Amino acid sequence: MAIKADPKAAHVAQEFAHDAPLITCRFDPTGRFIFATAEDRSILRWDLASGQKTVFTAHDSWVGALAFTNDGATLISAGYDDQLIWWSATAEKPTPIRKVKAHAGWIRALAVSKDGKLLASGGNDRVVKLWNLPDGAPIREFPGHDRDVYSLLFHPSGQFLLSGDLKGQVHQWEVASGKLTRKFEGKDLHSYNGGQGVDFGGVRSLAFTPDLKQLLAAGLHKASNPLGAVHEPIALRFEWETGKLVKTHVSEDVKQGVLWRTVMHPEGPLIGCSGGGNGGFLLFWAADAEKPFHKFSLGNTAREMDLHPDGIQIATAHYDKKLRLTKLSPKPAAPTAAPAKKG
Amino acid sequence: MNCNYACGSSEHNIHRRQFLGTLAAGTGAVVGGLGLFAQPAFAEQMAKQQKRMLVINMHGGLSQLESWDPKPGTTTGGPFRAIPTSVPGIHISELLPFTAKQMHHLALVRGLNTKNDDHGKGTYMMLTGRRQTPGQNFPQIGAVVSRALDTPTRSLPGHILITPGGGGGRSADSAYLGPKYASIVLGNGNPPQNTTLPGALTPAAAMQQEELRRLADNRFLSRRRTAQTDAYTQSYEAAQELIRQREAFDLTKESAKDHERYGTHDFGRHCLMARRLLEKGVTFVQISHSNYDTHNENFNFHFEQLGEFDRPFATLIQDLYDRGMLENTLVVVLSEFGRTPNINQYYGRDHWGRAWSVCLGGSGIARGAVIGKTNDKGTEVTEREADAGHLFHTYLKALGLNSKGHFDLGGRQVLMADPAFAPIKELLA
Numbered sequence: 016m017a018i019k020a021d022p023k024a025a026h027v028a029q030e031f032a033h034d035a036p037l038i039t040c041r042f043d044p045t046g047r048f049i050f051a052t053a054e055d056r057s058i059l060r061w062d063l064a065s066g067q068k069t070v071f072t073a074h075d076s077w078v079g080a081l082a083f084t085n086d087g088a089t090l091i092s093a094g095y096d097d098q099l100i101w102w103s104a105t106a107e108k109p110t111p112i113r114k115v116k117a118h119a120g121w122i123r124a125l126a127v128s129k130d131g132k133l134l135a136s137g138g139n140d141r142v143v144k145l146w147n148l149p150d151g152a153p154i155r156e157f158p159g160h161d162r163d164v165y166s167l168l169f170h171p172s173g174q175f176l177l178s179g180d181l182k183g184q185v186h187q188w189e190v191a192s193g194k195l196t197r198k199f200e201g202k203d204l205h206s207y208n209g210g211q212g213v214d215f216g217g218v219r220s221l222a223f224t225p226d227l228k229q230l231l232a233a234g235l236h237k238a239s240n241p242l243g244a245v246h247e248p249i250a251l252r253f254e255w256e257t258g259k260l261v262k263t264h265v266s267e268d269v270k271q272g273v274l275w276r277t278v279m280h281p282e283g284p285l286i287g288c289s290g291g292g293n294g295g296f297l298l299f300w301a302a303d304a305e306k307p308f309h310k311f312s313l314g315n316t317a318r319e320m321d322l323h324p325d326g327i328q329i330a331t332a333h334y335d336k337k338l339r340l341t342k343l344s345p346k347p348a349a350p351t352a353a354p355a356k357k358g
Numbered sequence: 359m360n361c362n363y364a365c366g367s368s369e370h371n372i373h374r375r376q377f378l379g380t381l382a383a384g385t386g387a388v389v390g391g392l393g394l395f396a397q398p399a400f401a402e403q404m405a406k407q408q409k410r411m412l413v414i415n416m417h418g419g420l421s422q423l424e425s426w427d428p429k430p431g432t433t434t435g436g437p438f439r440a441i442p443t444s445v446p447g448i449h450i451s452e453l454l455p456f457t458a459k460q461m462h463h464l465a466l467v468r469g470l471n472t473k474n475d476d477h478g479k480g481t482y483m484m485l486t487g488r489r490q491t492p493g494q495n496f497p498q499i500g501a502v503v504s505r506a507l508d509t510p511t512r513s514l515p516g517h518i519l520i521t522p523g524g525g526g527g528r529s530a531d532s533a534y535l536g537p538k539y540a541s542i543v544l545g546n547g548n549p550p551q552n553t554t555l556p557g558a559l560t561p562a563a564a565m566q567q568e569e570l571r572r573l574a575d576n577r578f579l580s581r582r583r584t585a586q587t588d589a590y591t592q593s594y595e596a597a598q599e600l601i602r603q604r605e606a607f608d609l610t611k612e613s614a615k616d617h618e619r620y621g622t623h624d625f626g627r628h629c630l631m632a633r634r635l636l637e638k639g640v641t642f643v644q645i646s647h648s649n650y651d652t653h654n655e656n657f658n659f660h661f662e663q664l665g666e667f668d669r670p671f672a673t674l675i676q677d678l679y680d681r682g683m684l685e686n687t688l689v690v691v692l693s694e695f696g697r698t699p700n701i702n703q704y705y706g707r708d709h710w711g712r713a714w715s716v717c718l719g720g721s722g723i724a725r726g727a728v729i730g731k732t733n734d735k736g737t738e739v740t741e742r743e744a745d746a747g748h749l750f751h752t753y754l755k756a757l758g759l760n761s762k763g764h765f766d767l768g769g770r771q772v773l774m775a776d777p778a779f780a781p782i783k784e785l786l787a
Contacts, residue, residue: 035433036701054701055433076430077437095437121437121661139661163661211418211649212522212624213659242418244654244704291704316703334703 037332052078085131093122126167137164168221179218215241233274288320418651421697426715434699456672464719469730475709480694487750501532516641549607629670722756747779
């Protein structure tokens with residue numbers, strides 16, 4: 016990385032507009048494109064250099080998750096229409112390469128193994144499924160969640176797959192055998208509101224620290240009014256070896272927010288994308304701190320985020336139909352106006 | 359009982375005067391002649407022929423777009439798809455796959471415009487068929503139906519609410535019809551309060567106590583009988599009958615298979631209780647399913663709530679049909695309003711009374727009918743607009759009553775329904 020990231024220098028450097036509110040977003044592994052999905056069921060691709068937008072359409076519902084092959088050549092989209100669709104990520108006029116009816120109901124999460132051979136999917140049917148990424152062939156199923164599966168993450172070793180659910184549980188599966196080997200109890204990530212009769216919360220995001228010694232599970236807590244969006248963002252930091260909760264990250268001044276996603280920056284801080292009634296924020300926590308050392312306002316409710324391979328650019332998907340590109344580096348100096356020519 | 363809505367309005371508190379505190383002071387069923395009707399076979403036969411009504415109140419404001427009037431593929435449609443039903447041409451939300459198979463027993467009103475986005479006013483309007491106005495109070499549909507259809511020989515209360523929580527007791531929902539027709543609340547589906555004898559009181563001792571009370575009452579009544587003393591006596595007699603028939607509220611008498619079919623969650627149990635009470639001859643049963651006030655994450659919560667609603671509701675419809683009761687039981691699934699076509703920043707939908715739907719079925723209803731239509735985005739009614747007042751008239755007509763008729767209350771004639779409206783004729787069989 017040529018430039019060291021500076022969260023306190025965060026600023027929105029670029030915006031890409033669409034016709035419908037956005038849902039999620041991901042950079043392709045090469046960093047050339049940013050992909051997003053929208054409430055009009057489309058998948059959008061913007062070329063970061065030119066700003067050119069390409070629209071992918073084939074899903075019969077909203078698209079909740081995106082994943083890529085390691086070379087960035089193939090995009091896999093997961094719909095709320097039960098389907099996984101394989102696409103050429105770079106095609107000028109993209110059409111589906113393969114459609115797989117993968118789940119009964121919404122597919123909420125995708126993950127790709129580090130070696131790029133395996134794809135995992137999970138959603139409202141409470142089952143995690145493993146696929147051969149190159150050809151979409153089913154490999155294995157991991158039943159066992161009591162409620163909807165919200166998030167997925169492969170351990171970089173390839174040995175384990177992690178899945179988080181609505182009840183705040185993270186299941187650790189052995190990839191080769193399908194055996195459930197451990198559960199992380201993220202109790203703070205779930206609540207049942209008896210007056211409203213609803214379960215709420217969930218493991219909205221999973222991430223490993225760069226040294227793989229800790230696992231982050233994020234979402235919301237203090238849900239005093241789930242149906243009215245009164246809740247606060249939270250991330251739980253577990254020690255991988257022992258499964259012990261070692262730190263809780265909160266942001267008490269964000270009274271109406273959820274951490275839609277957290278990512279670990281390679282240089283250390285935990286970055287969370289919060290959206291809710293207070294607006295949209297990027298929150299930055301040090302490993303040993305409960306409260307964020309920096310909060311950056313994005314100007315509109317954010318619904319998802321991704322970190323560019325350069326470690327400097329962060330994409331966020333927004334309700335106001337815009338994708339914002341935030342840079343963790345100082346703004347370039349404004350060009351100095353040329354002196355007026357004299358007569 | 360406090361119903362916990364999302365937007366925190368004080369209107370969301372359901373004010374229930376705990377009328378006289380216990381059942382012993384207010385059931386108001388008619389005294390005497392109960393012996394024959396307490397015999398199971400006769401009672402069941404009578405119950406099948408009796409007109410009844412079941413209301414399922416989707417508290418908080420069910421989204422019409424995620425239920426009866428989906429608009430998939432539009433900017434307002436949200437992520438859920440529409441699925442075909444057992445009636446060709448009718449599609450409902452994919453969140454209701456079991457209900458879709460019962461559509462031939464049901465009908466939809468898709469053109470409701472109640473011009474109201476307030477929880478309290480909406481509930482009042484939908485249950486009384488009238489606008490809430492200061493200084494006036496009208497009886498809810500359960501009281502009206504109970505008053506109009508109850509037979510003098512009915513031994514169980516005619517107006518029962520099954521609520522998700524709360525302790526139970528009596529409601530003040532019968533207005534000028536009087537406490538006799540006010541609902542008895544089964545908090546969380548539990549049997550009525552105070553229907554078991556205190557531990558220290560043996561049945562024999564209780565009977566002696568009751569005999570003593572009767573002796574004293576009769577002595578008093580022989581000299582000073584008034585409407586008030588009659589009502590007082592009736593209340594005690596009805597409470598005694600309720601204690602004798604406590605088994606009517608005992609869900610453990612239902613088979614394990616039925617418990618499994620309905621689901622072990624609260625709403626499943628409440629639907630099974632509704633079936634049991636309707637079978638026992640209760641005239642009006644209302645179940646509440648909470649909560650649909652989904653300003654936040656509307657789609658997740660409708661997935662969760664309708665996932666709970668769908669199977670027990672469909673099972674109940676099928677059972678009522680299989681047992682020959684649907685023909686005489688009017689079923690209504692209503693709410694206080696619908697939800698906005700616009701999807702807000704939290705993936706939520708807000709209050710919307712301008713274009714929404716209710717589902718009906720059973721007694722007097724044209725099966726498979728769809729009355730009214732909304733535009734492509736579901737923002738406005740474009741055909742056969744209806745109001746809560748029209749629905750109220752339709753309920754009465756579907757139960758074989760003259761909705762333009764009146765009650766005679768101590769010589770005063772009071773109209774059963776708002777005269778500004780009329781039944782929706784196309785909805786009637």
